[in-house]
Amino acid sequence: MxxxxxxxxxxxxxxxxxxxxxxxxxxxxxxxxxxxxxxxxxxxxxxxxxxxxxxxxxxxxxxxxxxxxxxxxxxxxxxxxxxxxxxxxxxxxxxxxxxxxxxxxxxxxxxxxxxxxxxxxxxxxxxxxxxxxxxxxxxxxxxxxxxxxxxxxxxxxxxxxxxxxxxxxxxxxxxxxxxSKLLQQEALHQFSEIFRVFPDGLIIFNTNFETKFQNETSVKILGDNKENLHLILSEIKIKDSGNLISDLIKEQLFNKEFISNEGFRNDNIKLLGTTEIHNFVYQWTIKHVRWEHEDCCMAILKDVTNIFALERSAAENKGKAAVMRSVSHELRTPVNGITLMVDKLLTKIPERYHKKLSHIKICANLLKFQISDIIDYTKLTSGNFIINSSKCQIKKHLQECLDYIKVQALYKGVEILSKIDELIPDECIIDGYRLQKAVMNLLNNAIKYTSKGTIELCAIHTGKGIHVSVKDTGIGIPEPRLGQIFEMLNGDSKSGLCGLGLYVTKTILKNMGSTIKVASTFGKGSIFSFDLDIFEPLREETEESDIPDENLSLNDIPNLNYRTLISRPAQILIVDDNDFNRMSLASILKSEGIAFLEAINGEDAIKAVLKCDKMGIYLKCIIMDCNMPVTDGWEASRRIKNKYTQGIIKNFPAIIGYTAYSSKDDIQKCYDSGMISYMLKPTARDDFLLIISKYI
Structure with missing residues (x-):
């Protein structure tokens, strides 16, 4: 013994x-x-x-x-x-x-x-x-x-x-x-072996910074210089504060305040911070341990280089998403104005100009789809992408897709063919806008790479759903590239958006429970296809309620004849910081004989509501832009609602959000602030009149 x-x-x-x-x-x-x-x-x-x-x-x-x-x-x-x-x-x-x-x-x-x-x-x-x-x-x-x-x-x-x-x-x-001693020795040997190959750096030293144990990882990080450990730790600084590791260990663990006659009083694990050693980032954690009958410090060095890289990448992606979100919002505003003004002109100018205006409207709608691709990509990267299923007319949506590309096809001499099955129900429960966007992206891709021949859109009723395919006689896709065409920003084009349409289409269909398929012969053409399940709406009569449903979409609102509103006294307040948007909405309301007021920001809107209430003019509806200077639409709606709750105003007008932001969080903010509904820019003239007719 x-x-x-x-x-x-x-x-x-x-x-x-x-x-x-x-x-x-x-x-x-x-x-x-x-x-x-x-x-x-x-x-x-x-x-x-x-x-x-x-x-x-x-x-x-x-x-x-x-x-x-x-x-x-x-x-x-x-x-x-x-x-x-x-x-x-x-x-x-x-x-x-x-x-x-x-x-x-x-x-x-x-x-x-x-x-x-x-x-x-x-x-x-x-x-x-x-x-x-x-x-x-x-x-x-x-x-x-x-x-x-x-x-x-x-x-x-x-x-x-x-x-x-x-x-x-x-x-x-x-x-x-x-x-017991043999068991202790065996356990110590086992723990030493575990610590030796531990992926994190581990070093144990006493109050005099004399090394008691050092595993292989810590040797790679700090070197095998046990005699000069204190000198080594005195040269390592925390990234954020610049404090020395040795000083922090003395202050937080070896300080006399933490030591009694029976040893250390504080056994908590202490996080010192992160340091950079040889271009790697390490997180330092210390804890008091008893080692060989001595009070010692156990320092753990965790390599967080990859974590820092991921956080930095996530922050960069978040910044990019914020920029794309802001840019798409700014792009939607002029597109909204163009669409509304074209709709107004189509009712005023001679018929011989309708064709050119229709071309302008088609270009605006195509631009709207491109902007929507950017917005959907932003939602996908942030995890806010959702499918909004509602009643829609699939055949009408598909026919509109063909109308949008007919001008380009006619200019290039490409024939457009349509095979839309009459057995497809007139109304289905599906996200019609997203379906239309997926088909538009496929048609745009086909018209881009087809200089002669035909482009065919085919939609067949399969019994429980529809099979949609887009076939072209374009240049085709080489077999090695078939697996790459749906990747983000991939292609030979110098366009910064190359590959965005197909990537968004693939993701949209995946969220709708489908998978896009492609078959192509290089030099002869390609076929893109997918299958979707559709559901017909229940044919039940429901009583119409006077209380608006926040979850209703434009397609859910009963088809009222808004022109009957002309004879009814109604007041609308238009709140938007963009002069062109206010002018466009004002022109539509004037054409329908609906009286209105204007405000350029949320602060002016609050003053207008207070003034009208004081004069006994009860506003029926407020069209509230959300992103405005001085006071935004969300804050203005919240304050108007509070004034009504406090009894400062007698009438609480129906506030409809009018925004280019379409994420789930932004829409929820509309409801949380007191808005009862919302409209997404750009909004067509008929859709705009249809939704406000519910509240005036």
Missing amino acids: RSEWWNEFFNQSYERLRVSFTMIICLQMISIIAQSIIFSVQLALSPANIEQILIALLAKTCLHLIKSTSIVSKKVGLYFTIEAINISLKVCSNNHRAYFLVNLSESTAITMYFQTSIFQNAWPNILIAVKHLALWYGHDLKIISSNELITVSEMAIFTLALVFCFETQKRNCIHKLNC
Whole structure:
């Protein structure tokens, strides 16, 4: 057995001896008290009792004095303390023969158990046993024989029994200690192996920055310079604060405020921050540990370079998405104005100009689809993309797609063919706008790469859905590129949006539960196709409620004849910071004989509402743009609603959001601010009149 293991066994024996003498003193005190009660105080305080309790007290005092000394001093002190106890017990036996047998038993037990626990080697213990037997035969045997207290054989049996019991107990203790130490060593070896190959850097050092353990990862990071660890840590700085790692460890872990006589008071894991070492970013974490009977610091270095790169990439993508969202919003505003003005002109100018205006409207609608692709891409990257299924006329949507590309096809000399199955229901539950966008992207792709021949749009009713295909006789796609055409921004074109349409189309169809397929022969043409499940709406009569439903889309609103509103007194407030948008909406309302007011921002809108309410003019509806300077539409709606709740105004007009933002969060903001509905820019003239007719 190793010497340090024996020292631990000795310490255990030493503590047992201290406890034994404490118990002896307590028992002697109880015996004296009992004798004084049962017999007499004089008998209880007899010289023999006093001598025995004094011997026990002196032994206890000596053991307490040498408790905190070194292991060698403790062993020497214990040896001479036991010798003094033996001598004292023998002297007491000579003076008081009645206690001889008890004292002899105590002396034998103490010597054979505790004194032989001092030395690890067998020879010192043999000498101690020989010495004790010599004293026993030379001194104790004469007293035993003269007083006939006990026979020699009985005393020998008693001694052998003590030796056997003590030796058995000692061997059991040593065996258990040996097993526990072996298990500790095995566990330490296993943990060391685990720590050695641990993916994070791990280093353990004491309060003097002396390295106790260092795994392979930390060696790669900090080097294998154990003697100069403090110097190395003194050169590493936290990225954000510039504080030195060594100073932070001293301040947060090795500071005297955190250390007591029993060790560290604070065992919490502490995060120091991140540092950059050899172009890698590491996160530093420290914790107090006990290592080799010392208070130490365990520092963990976690490589967060990839995490930082992902966070930076996510931030960049978020910034790009915000820019694209803002740009698409600004693009929708003029497109909205163009669409509304063309619709107005078509009702005013001679018929010979209708064809050119129709071309302008087609270009505006094509631009609207391109802008929608950008918006949908922004939603896809931010996780806000949703499918809005409602009643729609699929055949009408598909025919509009063909009308949009007819001008380009006619100019290029490409024939447009249409095969739309009459078995397709007139009305279906599906996201019609997204379906139209997917088909438009496929048709635009076909017209782009087809210079002669035909482009065919085919829609067939399959029983439970529709099968849509776009076939062209263009240049075709090489087989190696078939797997790349749906990737983002892929292609030979120098256009920055190359590949966006097909990528968005693929994602839209995936969210609608479909998969786009492509078959192509290079030099002969391509076929893009997909299948969609459709559902016919239930034919049930429902009572029309006067309370508007926030979830209604334009297609859900009953087909009212808005022209009957001319004779009804109604007031509308148009709030938009874009002069062109206000002018376009005003022109539509004027043509229908609907009175209105205008405001250029949310603050002016609030003032207009307050002024009208004070004059007794009850506004029926507010068309509220959302993104405006000074006060935006959301805040203005919230404040108007609060004024109505507080009783400042008597009438609360129906506020309809008029915005180019179409994300789920932006639409929810409309409802949260007090708006009861919303319209997305650009909005066609008929759709605009249809939705406001619900509220005026």
